Amino acid sequence: MSTTADIKNGAVINFKDTRMKIIEFQHVKPGKGPAFVRTKLKNIQSGKIIDHTFNSGAKIEFIRVTSRKFQYLYRDGDSFVFMDHNTYEQLNVDKLLMDNGFFYIKEGDSIEISFDNDEIISLLLPSKTILKVTQTDPGHKGNTATNALKPAVLETGLEVQVPLFINEGDLVKIDTKDGSYSERVKQ
Numbered sequence: 106m107s108t109t110a111d112i113k114n115g116a117v118i119n120f121k122d123t124r125m126k127i128i129e130f131q132h133v134k135p136g137k138g139p140a141f142v143r144t145k146l147k148n149i150q151s152g153k154i155i156d157h158t159f160n161s162g163a164k165i166e167f168i169r170v171t172s173r174k175f176q177y178l179y180r181d182g183d184s185f186v187f188m189d190h191n192t193y194e195q196l197n198v199d200k201l202l203m204d205n206g207f208f209y210i211k212e213g214d215s216i217e218i219s220f221d222n223d224e225i226i227s228l229l230l231p232s233k234t235i236l237k238v239t240q241t242d243p244g245h246k247g248n249t250a251t252n253a254l255k256p257a258v259l260e261t262g263l264e265v266q267v268p269l270f271i272n273e274g275d276l277v278k279i280d281t282k283d284g285s286y287s288e289r290v291k292q
Contacts, residue, residue: 106164109142117149117219117226119166120157124149126227132161149226152204170219170226177210187218198225208263209234209281230281235290236260238275241267254286 109132116127125146134140140161147154159165175187175196184197185207196218200207206228210216217229241257254266259279267277267286276290 107167108162108164109159111167112142117168117170119168120146124168124221124226128154168221170221172217172219174215175218177212177214177216179212203228206230208261209279211261233278233280233287235276235278238271238273238277241271241273243272
């Protein structure tokens with residue numbers, strides 16, 4: 106058994122007989138009283154996020170997870186088909202497990218999938234992805250001085266706010282954590 110000193114972001118623990126992923130944590134040492142660890146835990150099955158505070162030094166059961174690289178092939182109804190890079194074995198991932206991750210991947214992209222034995226725990230998306238703008242209002246030259254934004258639809262169906270100078274057909278870099286525009290990519 107491990108303790109709260111071993112907590113790190115992305116770790117999977119057994120909490121009240123449920124697999125939970127640690128999204129955030131913060132060690133707190135108040136001036137008065139014992140130290141504690143404040144965490145945000147995500148239920149892997151339901152996706153529900155809860156806040157929980159552990160006393161410093163509390164015993165925690167970590168779950169050993171393995172990760173492998175997979176290539177996204179195509180969408181098949183409510184599931185997504187991935188292929189293992191090493192064995193060429195295909196794997197179906199349910200839409201619920203994908204969360205909103207399907208907005209950030211396109212056919213041919215590689216992602217890492219984490220497993221507990223044979224059960225899929227999570228998909229690890231890259232921190233940023235490059236997508237093509239398929240629909241937006243026309244851009245105007247010289248509109249870079251202000252921080253004005255306009256809506257744009259990307260090739261995966263994701264709608265983001267982009268600067269006024271972005272046109273249809275442009276490639277943009279998107280942050281996969283919050284779905285925000287990062288920068289325009291030169292073609």
